[in-house]
Amino acid sequence: MHPILKLVAQRLALGLLLLFAASILIFVGTAILPGDVAQSILGQSATPEALANLRAELGVDQPAITRYFSWLGGVLQGDLGTALTNGRDIAESLSTRLGNTLFLAFWAALIAVPLAITLGLLAVRYKDRWPDKLISAITLTTISIPEFMIGYLLIFFLSIQLPLLIGGMEFLPDGLQSWLLSNLRFSSVALMNDSMTLIEKIKSITLPIMVLTLVVLAHMMRMTRAAILNVMQSAYIETAELKGLGMLKIIRKHAFPNAIAPIVNVVMLNLAYLVVGVVVVEVVFAYPGMGQYLVDHVSKRDVPVVQACGLIFAAVYIGLNLIADIVSILANPRLRHPK
């Protein structure tokens, strides 16, 4: 068996074990939280009879162990069950939410990853000169501002102030003004539904994409810069320089391939963040993603849904880490052909 295939098989098996452990942790965690699903549904206005009736109907009056294994049995047969709170099919609601989350993560990553790496390369090329300092200053500033704050600032300037500003530009011809108004419209609410076209969907999530890009940029950019600078100290770079190669060419052909492993690791970490960690951005823009869905169900103690979300998040982390490992092996001849 090829060593890489063997590694993938090993990691997948380990991943499954991790998922199982995660499901136990999540189950125990939600059981420790005060209150239960019936109490959360009925809220302040719950009467003891109504509580008892609801508990019996939802089956949460059963012992925890019984509930866990009946859930596990369902999952192993591919049945995620129904939400306790509103009786909806979990797989169905989850797939829409997961689709939305991946959609946002995909577009944010499509912009953020190439941008971060390019900026990193530029920062190395102009090391310690003003472009390097400018890039670092801007990205470090945006990573230091809390993401909800960036969201609010963008909403304030782009959704509220910009239309007023354009509307006040009396000198513009009417046609141009109304064109600008209808096309430079940044929605502060990131609507997302099936009846929208792809262009409409992308337009609707412009602001969240901008926020996420600004938040993840610095980490990847700094890592690219550091990893390449590290390689730049090597003797073969000096050789390349002495051969008279241009700086950008050295970075592109000699330094970057050797710095891929750490960069890929950071990129995967940020991709995982884009999938599982964007609940704050979802709340600010009312985006119907997984994060908000999970938080709602945690606060209602809707265990089957929390379990399902937890499994997906864990799977995303495990999967992306696996990809990062494989890529770093493929990028390194010494690991690719072990003795």
Next chain:
Amino acid sequence: MTDQLKHLSEKVTKGLMTRREFVGRAAALGVTAAVANSMLASAAKAAGPVRGGTLKLGASGGESTNTQDPALTASEVPLYNLRHWGETLVDVGADGNIEYRMAESVEGSADAKQWVFKIRKGVPFSNGKDMTPEDVLMTMQRHSNEDSQSGALGIMRGIEDMKVDGDNFIVNLSTGNADLPYLMADYHLMIQPGGGMDDPGAGIGTGPYTIEFDEPGVRHGFKRREDYWDAENRGFAEFSEQLVLNDATARTAALQSGQVHMINRVDPKVASLLDRAPNLSVKSTAGRGHYVFIMHVDTAPFDNNELRLALKYAINRQEMVDKILRGYGSIGNDFPINAGYPLFDTSIAQRAHDLAKAAEHYKKSGHDGSPIILRTADGAFPGAVDAAALFQQSAQAAGIPLEIKREPNDGYWSEVWNVQPFCASYWGGRPVQDQMYSTAYLSTADWNDTRFKRPEFDEMLLAARAEIDEVKRKEIYSKMAVMLRDEGGLILPMFNDFVGAIAANVGGWVDDPNGPLMNNKAPIKCWLTDA
């Protein structure tokens, strides 16, 4: 010139220019401010309701766990949903009087024990069938039978039996209740075909809209029904859409940028600033809801009335209204009734902030000086943590060792409220005094969160309930209020207003003290003037 003015006023309605700017420009064109303002007003207010368009509400209080089952409705977004597709027997109008919906008339017996609701004929459900008295009966049974999970279970408890007689739905009570029609206005009691026994969350009812799409925690869409029975008064927009915007800033931004036409729960901190923004207005309505600190009168040290009085005198009510509600509210008097209720006695003396008296009562109580623990959480009511801090400050000034214990929002209503002896909480208010008192101050009440159990009080409440003579009733209610104010475990510093906001092109707004955004009926009673 008129063309130019028209162009400018259109800009204002589109949100591209502030009202102030418009008046300035109009002045430059030789139009006085008064005329300019009235032009704007007439641009925004067409004569009578306008039909058509899509009216959008941005609302907080929705989660992805919500259902359309009226029995399980507890937060605000599902409540707006119910109002779209369902209707109750009666409504409580903005003036506090009964408005007839599925019932055409109501008649009570002299002892207020038997109530006959004449059911309206020819009202179709959205599934095409006509609503019948049997549907009403089955609905009421679903909310009151043994395995009911309904939030209305508590108010259905006094009912001895219910039956259908021809066109009438008849309710017999074990003890007389002159306010029964008000209880039937409870939003859980939406009339559903077959009582909703088979499919409670189907969203089929007699309301002006049907569900177009239903994505809990995200958005809910409704289409107007052609066959709605009361199209004269409700259901003007062709489509009504609700976006769930739980974040306060997201809500105000959506309104400001024109993505929604109305929003609920404007944070009092920003309400006055928001009101200055162009093309929208903040609507603040005095209601019956109140923010409270509750003491269990059967638990030491709160079983000592002197100590309770000390705390009641120590709280600075006006400061709370000014700093916590930013003026969007009014001071309370330690009983849960205000001028928003019928039969309110305005002559009851207001308790003032009096540190000397507080110190005096504290001394009389003989409390050993150990810390008195007040539990609070952000979720208890907006600003509850700050309010507790203000309370602590003023109590300490009177020498009372009040200590704050901050609790997590999670589980607050199950672990702290109605469990711990002293905590912050809120009440939403009820349409009539009897309902408020029976919900929380009757000895046997489910939610007697102050453990106030006094036979004299119960007797007065039951006597008032069956009393048809309003003068006598008012007298009894007044006595009860004074008793609760002086001996109860309730510290009620403030009544909060409902603060919402609507865009300038929304017509039909009426202040309704029964609930936020016209008792959750703004989406079905308002219209778009430029639809």
